[in-house]
Amino acid sequence: MASEPVIVARNLTKRFGAFTAVDNISFEVMPGEIFGFLGANGAGKTTAMKMLSGLLSPTTGEARVAGYDVFTQAESIKSRIGYMSQRFSLYEDMTAWENIRFYGGIYGLRMDAIRDKAAQLLGRLGMEHVRDSRIGALPLGWKQKLAFSVALLHNPAIVFLDEPTGGVDPLTRRQFWELIYEAAASGVTIFITTHYMDEAEYCGRVSIMVDGRIEALDTPGGLKQAFDAQSMDEVFVRLARGAQYAE
Amino acid sequence: MNSFKGFVIKELYHIFRDRRTMLILFGMPVVQLILFGFAIRNEVNNAYIAVLDLSKDDVSEAIVNKLLSSGYFRLAEYIESEERIEAVFRRGKVKEVIIFEPQFAQRLRSEGTAHLRIVADAADPNMAKLLVSYTTAITNGYAQELGQRASIVVVPEVKLLYNPELKSVYMFVPGLVALILMLVSALMTSITITREKELGTMEILLVSPLRPFQIIAGKVLPYLLLSLINVLSVLALARFLFGVPFRGSFLLFMVESLLFILTALSLGIMISTVSKTQQAAMMISLGGLMLPTILLSGFVFPVENMPVPLQVISHIIPARWFVVIARGIMLKGTGLDYLWKETLVLAGMATLLLSISVRKFNERLQ
Amino acid sequence: MRTILFILQKEFLQIFRNRAMLPLIFVMPFVQLVILSNAATFDMKNVRLYVIDLDHSAESRRLVSEYTASGYFRTVGVSHSEKQGLESISNGAAHGFLQIPNGFGRDIATTGVAKVQLVIDAVDGYAAGLIQSYTADIISSYGEDIALEIGRFPDTSRQGIRVSSAYWYNPELDYRTFMVPGILVLLVTLIGFFLSGMNVVREKELGTIEQLNVTPIRKYQFIAGKLLPFLVIGLGELALGLTLGRVLYGTPILGSLLLVFGVATVYLVAVLGLGLLISTVTDTQQQAMFISWFFMVIFMLMSGLFTPIDSMPGWAQKLTLFNPIAYFIAIIRQVLLKGSGFADIQQPFWSLCAFASIMLTLAVFRYRKTTG
Secondary structure, X not given: OOOOOOEEEEEEEEEEOOEEEEEEEEEEEOOOOEEEEEEOOOOOHHHHHXXXXXXXXXXXXXXXXXXXXXXXXXXXXXXXXXXXXXXXXXXXXOEHHHHHHHHHHHOOOOHXXXXXXXXXXXXXXXXXXXXXXXXXXOOHHHHHHHHHXXXXXXXXXXXXXXXXXXXXXXXXXXXHHHHHHHHHHOOOXXXXXXXXXXXXXXXXXXXXXXXXXXXXEEOHHHHHHHOOOOOHHHHHHHHHXXXXXXX | OHHHHHHHHHHHHHHHHOHHHHHHHHHHHHHHHHHHHHHOOOOOOOEEXXXXXXXXXXXXXXXXXXXXXXXXXXXXXXXXOOHHHHHHHHHOOOOEEEEEOOOHHHHHHHOOEEEEEEEEEOOOHHHHHHHXXXXXXXXXXXXXXXOOOOOOEEEEEEEXXXXXXXXXXXXHHHHHHHHHHHHHHHHHHHHHHHHHHHOOHHHHHHHOOOOHHHHHHHHHHHHHHHHHHHHHHHHHHHHHHHOOOOOOOHHHHHHHHHHHHHHHHHHHHHHHHHOOOHHHHHHHHHHHHHHHHHHHOOOOOOHHHOOHHXXXXXXXXXXHHHHHHHHHHHXXXXXXXXXXXXXXHHHHHHHHHHXXXXXXXXXXXX | OHHXXXXXXXXXXXXXXXXXXHHHHHHHHHHHHHHHHHHOOOOOOOEEEEEEEOOOOHHHHHHHHHHHHOOOEEEEEEEOOHHHHHHHHHOXXXXXXXXXXXXXXXXXXXXXXXXXXXXXXXXXXXXXXXXXHHHHHHHHHHHHHHHHHHOOOHHHHOOEEEEEEXXXXXXXXXXXXXXXXXXXXXXHHHHHHHHHXXXXXXXXXXXXXXXXXXXXXXXXHHHHHHHHHHHHHHHHHHHHHHHHHHXXXXXXXXXXXXXXXXXXHXXXXXXXXXXXXXXXXXXXXXXXXXXXXXXXHHHHHOOOOOOOHHHOOHHHHHHHHHOHHHHHHHHXXXXXXXXXXXXXXXXXXXXXHHHHHHXXXXXXXXXXXXXX
């Protein structure tokens, strides 16, 4: 690819007191890529993602996201990215439309643009009939799809997804990945953390984190070859066994 | 039983790790006690007065000096005309204006009487009443000194029982104990249990091998412990910092406290069974428990001066009974022979509320 | 500005959808004005007096009836035993006992000087003080009356200083007139302290704040969006409370309403700012509520709402200079009850303004979209 990488991380480190959550990680992500971040719970995936999305200041190292520096230009990064955290974060006491209107407004979209976008995305999700229902009443899978669409509302360059499919049934997970592919096809970079190994297979490239360090980074095929494994599951288990604090 | 022990230890750890809450939990009673003991005075002293002296003679000057040396008053300013009174009051500092009529001393000597007028800012009526009565008494005292002994003198020998220096901290300590127990036992408990519900972790607990009763007991025990520690520290502080006496039986006091704590804990559990969010639990606790405890228990405001409907309502407030008991034991040294009625009411409340709350909690599980 | 409007729209939606909220907003003023204004009173109208009359003379009986006729005292028991008098105090049946010694009537007739003993339960020091001052009034007027009637020492009783008094702004000495403005402050303060701070911490607990923090929303926009709805609600509560006070108790509104609401706005910004500041340093609603409660209790106790600030020791009075509630209570009482104008309340008003701007700056400054 001829274009510049949209995410560049060099020797990025985050320490909380004596505990090092993310230890000296470096990588690059190209535009339109689906970049997977794998690891056990507590391996540092979420911390790394929070640093890149401007929620958390790194301790040392450097990183640029969408061309902006994470230390000095965190607020500029925020207008170029979408984010969906592992906890469901739309407002449950508001309707789908009200949530869309709110986030659209926050990102500075014009009112008619918000209305168009809302109709469009509800149509694509097949959720027109729940436009005016409170989100709290919807099934988890619907909520997650909606949250993902809302994260794309302002046409961000990159979307960060932190374990977006946790607790969702296989069918909905599949639909969710279709949405991800659709977004990636339109040029959005996807940065996703997960601990479902089958999902790792859907990613363009995968990095595996163990105890705050990136232990492996390649395409799923490349990883399987390097570790002489049948599935990503095996790759992961082999790596995790070497972990200091394996659970 | 082992898993229960583990659960209680986990809960305790949870509470003690939250330094800020702990700081407040122990800091608040201390700060409140210090405020009540040192800063908050019900009695009137150092009130600002203004003087309109149309006479400017030796007697008016002497009376003003008498007033100022009494400790009740401070001079804010001399004013020149009655029109100024309004302006002075409006600025709010001055609470009383004293007006000497022209030729005050002269009239007193030649006609035998002189007229002194007091204008009080009665926006605060009690303060105004007290100021006027002090001013009158001091002026009369001065008149007597001038040689006019009042005709018939009845000397009241006043003896102030239990609290001869009229320290307000005496009266507040028992109420403060009740308030802290309510705060820790009812409010904190209701919020912790509701929090588990709101965050969805209650279900995890319910599917654990712990019995529902054990879950509640485990949630409640640490707070019971905290309450007791809190009570003891307030008592110690009251005793050693303010010299508040403890005249009655300590054992009886602790037993009564325990009864009250049980009542409060049951109330906390009951609130948690009816509220879905922490906010709701908090609001019900604040509005339904804390405010009545402060207002209708006789803690600060004597119940007998309230309108009858409020007096009736006050009977269902546990703190009202506890405050009577605590004051009796601590300050008057009374025992069960006087306090059996209040104790019985409190015990009845504890039993009733405890059984309702356990039933309610079980109902919600089915 | 547009962003703030979107936040406001969302906040109002959520506030009015919260089922616990509406009753709270509308019921609280009623409850506080009805219960608090009646309960929070230091009036002592029904002092229960136990009487031990060992003299049984016309003079002693007359003294007892002076007590009961004063309107402050009511007899709850009569006997000859001091022990029973003490007991009635220790079991709470009486506030105190009056003991008239044998020979009281005779002493008055012969020497003009007689003694009585009054024993008061002083656990409630303030009540004891009031009982003492009532007694002083009753006994001195008793002395004058008797002297006039029996005509003793006629040459001196004419002379003296005649003291007359006038009670301005509240001639009926109605304690509620005094309390209602204070209660209004309490009402507005509860909204400010609890609802705003709690609201932010709730978003923290539910995780929705993280989603807001990855948007390009500016800090001041966030704070404004969280502050303005409660400012509006607070002012609405004040209006409702004022109306209720007027209708229920005829609370006077002598000064300018515009001034009252103007000051209330500044005050609300100050407490809302403080509430938001608390929310930025706490993680759970429990913590936030606790810290808010802590500050509120201290501010309330030191505000002059129940006890006069002038009576506090010097150091405590200096502390009240940092207490926004104290300023607002002083101002609202002056404006409502005495008709003070802006010139009269300038000083506390500017202090409130300073407090509000400091709190607001701190709240914006302390709110972190990116944590360390």
